[in-house]
Amino acid sequence: MSLPPHLQETFSPDEIQFIVENENIKIFPRITTRQTVRNYRNLSGNGDTNKTRWKLITSDENNLNNMVAMQTTEVALWVALLLKQQNKCSIIAPSWLTVKELSNKIRYEESYHDRFSPMPWDWLVLSNILFKKAADDFNDPIHELRTKIQDLREIRQLKVMKGLEQLNESHLQLDNLSLMEINELRPFIADIMDKLREVHASANANETQSQSQDINMSI
Amino acid sequence: MYGDLANKLILEAKRSKQLNSRSKDASKLSMYHEELIRNILKEISQLKRNTNYLREQQEMGNMDSRVAKCQYFVTLLCMERNKRCLLAYQKFRNDVLDSLAWENNGMDLLHDNVGITQDNSDLSPQEQEYLKEYSQLITEMKGGILSDIDISGSLDPPSDVFIDVRVLKDAGEIQTEYGVFNLIKDSQFFVRQSDIERLIQQGYVQKI
Amino acid sequence: MNIDINDILAELDRDTTVVDELGISLSSDGGNTTKFNSSENYQEKDGMQRDVGNKEARALVNRQPQRQHFSATRDFEELMRVWRNERCAPELLPYPQLLIGRMMKRIQSQMETIENISMGFLEDTLNASTYSSNNGRPSAENEDDIYGNSNIDNNNNNNNKLPLLCMEAEIERVKFVIRSLLRCRLHKIDRFSLYLRQVMDASEVEYDILLSDDEKLYHERHFNITLKLFNNSILKNLPVELQTIDDTEGSVSMIDFPDWKKFVFVYVKEVDIDQLGLEGTSELGLTKNEFGKHCYTVTIDDLDEEVEMSLGGIYVMRYDSVRQLLVDSKVQLI
Secondary structure: OOOOHHHOOOOOHHHHHHHHHOOEEEEEEOOOOOOOOOOOOOOOOOOOOOOOOOOOOOOOOHHHHOOOOOOOEEEEHHHHHHHHHOOOEEEOOOOOOOHHHHHHHHHHHHHOOOOOOOOOOOHHHHHHHHHHHOHHHOOOOHHHHHHHHHHHHHHHHHHHHHHHHHOOOOOEEOOOOOHHHHHHHHHHHHHHHHHHHHHHHHHHHHHHHHHHHHHHHHO | OOOHHHHHHHHHHHHHHHHHHHOOOOOOOOOOOHHHHHHHHHHHHHHHHHHHHHHHHHHOOOOOHHHHHHHHHHHHHHHHHHHHHHHHHHHHHHHHHHHHHHHOOOOOOOOOOOOOOOOHHHOOHHHHHHHHHHHHHHHHHHOHHHOOOOOOOOOOOOOOOEEEEEEOOOOEEEEOOOOEEEEOOOOEEEEEHHHHHHHHHOOOEEEO | OOOOHHHHHHHHHHHHHHOOOOOOOHHHHHHHHHHHHOOOOHHHHHHHHHHOOOHHHHHHHHOOOOOHHHHHHHHHHHHHHHHHHHHHOOOOOOOOHHHHHHHHHHHHHHHHHHHHHHHHHHHHHHHHOOOOOOOOOOHHHOOHHHOOOOOOOOOOOHHHHHHHHHHHHHHHHHHHHHHHHHHHHHHHHHHOHHHHHHHHHHOHHHHHHHOOHHHHHHHHHHHHHHHHHHHHHOHHHOOHHHOOOOOOOOOOOOOOOOOOOOEEEEEEOOOOHHHHHHHHHHHOOOEEOOOOOEEEEEEEHHHOEEEEEEOOOEEEEEHHHHHHHHHOOOEEEO
16 A cells, blocks of 8 residues: 555654654754854855855744854754754753643643643653753753653543543544644544444434334334 | 355455554565465356346246245345455455555566565466556656655655764775765764665664 | 535636746745735645646746745645645545645755755865765765765864755655655545546546646556456456446445545634634634634534534544535644
C-alpha cells in the first residue's frame, strides 16, 4: 500500500513531533546576525561568504537575520533546535514549564474531576523535546520537571479512562486535550464509537422492521 | 462442506496480515496457495452444475418449487461467497505487493537483485507480472513536476538532517552520493545524516 | 456532499486577481494574502481553479505588491492543514493544485539559492586550498561543500554556513509533508478505486476537482493492472455471471466507498468575534449559546440530534456532520 498501515489510522509519534516543531519558541541567540546599514550588502550568492543571509520558505526569516547576541527573539522550534545543536542559542522554556506552574496544574487536575486543566495543545511533546535536546537551558532541576510532567500525564490519563464510560454513538467533547493525548486515543475512541454507531443503527433498523411488521399484521 | 476451502484461504490471509502488521520490517508474502485456489474454483464449477440441474428439475416440474428455489438460492450464495473469498485473498496479496513496490522505490524487484527479502517463487506468475507493472508505474509517477519530492522516499519526518559524527577507524576517502569524505581516525565531521547512514551501520563512524 | 459548482465558479470570477498558477514567479505570491485573510473557502476553491487558466490573471497578479514572506508562512500553514485533513478524512479531498504548485516553485527556487550560496563557499574553499576533501567536484551536483569540512572545533565559516543548514533542513521538511500528503492520497485513490470510477462516470467536473492529472493517470493505470491480475488469476475461471469486479447486486456490494459517518476528531477554529461584528458572525453561521459562547450548530442525521460546537473546542464527530464546516474551513481535522 502506498501508505503503510501504521500511518493509516493515526499519526506516528514522529509526525506529531514534526507538527509541534513548526511552532515558534523564544530563544537567546549567542550570535549576532543583524547588520548595520554601513556594512549591509545583499550578499547571498555574490561570492562573498562572510555574511550569508537566511531565506526561508515556510516562515519569516526576519528574526533570524536580525539576531543580536543575548537579546530574546522568536523562531520556529525546529530552527531553535538546530541552532541549539550548534551551540548558537539557548532555548527559553515556556512559562508553564516550571516546577511551580506544573504543581499548580496538578492541583487543578486533582480538584476538578470532570475537566482538564487548560494546557497548551503541545505541552507533552514540547516538554519531551526540550528535556531531550535543551536540558541545560532549564532553571529548575530537570528530573523534577520530568516527574511533574509524568504526574500530570498520569492524572489526565486516568480521567480519560474514566471518561471512556461516556462513549456513545453521538459525539464527544474533549476540550483542552493535547495533540499527543488525542493521537494516542484516536484509534481506540474512534473504533469504539464507530462500533456503537453500527450497533445503534442496526438496532434501529430492527425496530423499524418490527414496527412495519406490526402494521402489516394489523392490516 | 461448501465454503470450507475458501475459509481456509481467508484464515491464511488473516494470519499473514497479522504477521506483516506486527513487524515494522519489510513487507513479505508467503507462498501463493495455488492448489487451494484451484480446488475452490473446482468447487464453484460443481456448484454451477448444481444450479443448472436444479433449474432443469424445476422447469420439468419434478420438485416442490419452494424447496427448489431455496436450494437454488443457497447454492448461488455459496458460489458468491467463494468468489468473495478468492478476491479477498488476492486483494490482500495485492496490498502487500503494492507495499513491496513502494518500499523498494519502484525498482524492478524481479530482476535487479537489491537485497530483497521477498522470495519470487512465492508469487504466482500473474503476481510477478503485476509487481513489475506496478513498480514501473511508481517509477513514472516519480518523474514530472513532482520529481523534486521523490514520492517514493521516506515517510518518516526528517529529524536531525545534519549530525556530528566521529570517525572510528581510518577508511581513507569515502565517496558518498553527495561528495567525498576523508575519513581519518578521531576526526569529526558535521554531515548530512542520509549521506553517512551506511558508514554508521558499517561501524566506520559514530554519531556523537 | 453537495458542492455547487456554479457558486464556486462565480466566486472564482471575482477572485481571478489572486489566481496563482504554476508558471507565475514567486514574487507574485503576495496577491494571495487578502484571500487568506478573509477566511474564505480556500481548500475547495483551490481544487477548482485549475480549469480557470487565464493569462489575464497572470498579468494582474504580477502587478501585486511583493509580500512574499507573509505568503510563504501562510502557504506552509495551509499545507500543514491540508496534510492533516487529508490524513484524517475518510474520503479523498480535492487536490490542492495551486497550493502544491506554489510550494513546488518555492522549493525549486530555494534549491537554486542554496546552490548559489554553496558555490560561493566552494570557490572560497578552493582558493584557500586548505581543505582536501572537497576536491574539485562542481557544486552543481555537490552540496557537501557546505559541511564537508566543517570540523566543528575550528571553523570560522560555521556561522555563515548556519543559514544554509537551516535552509537545507527546511527543504527536507517541506518535501516530507508534500510526499506524505501525496502518498496518503494515492492510498485513498487505490482504496476507493471503483468508487472514484463511479464518480468519474457521474460527474467529470467533480472527478477533476478531486484528482490531479498525475493522480488520474495513476488511478486509471493501477486499476487496469489490478483488474488484469484479478481477471487472470480468478475471474476468468468463474462462471460468466460471476466475472464482474464491480457487482453491486449481490449480497455484499463489491464497491468500497468512504465511510461518511466515520468518527473524526475536529478542532473548531477560533474566530475574531470583535472584528467580525454581529452581522459577520451570523453570516458565518455562529450563534451564542446559553453560556455566552459562540458556536456552530450541526445536525447528526440518524439521531435527529443537534450539537453545538463552540469556537476553540475539540470534538469527536461523525464526518458527515462536520463535512460542510470542513469545506468552509471553519474546522480542522486533528
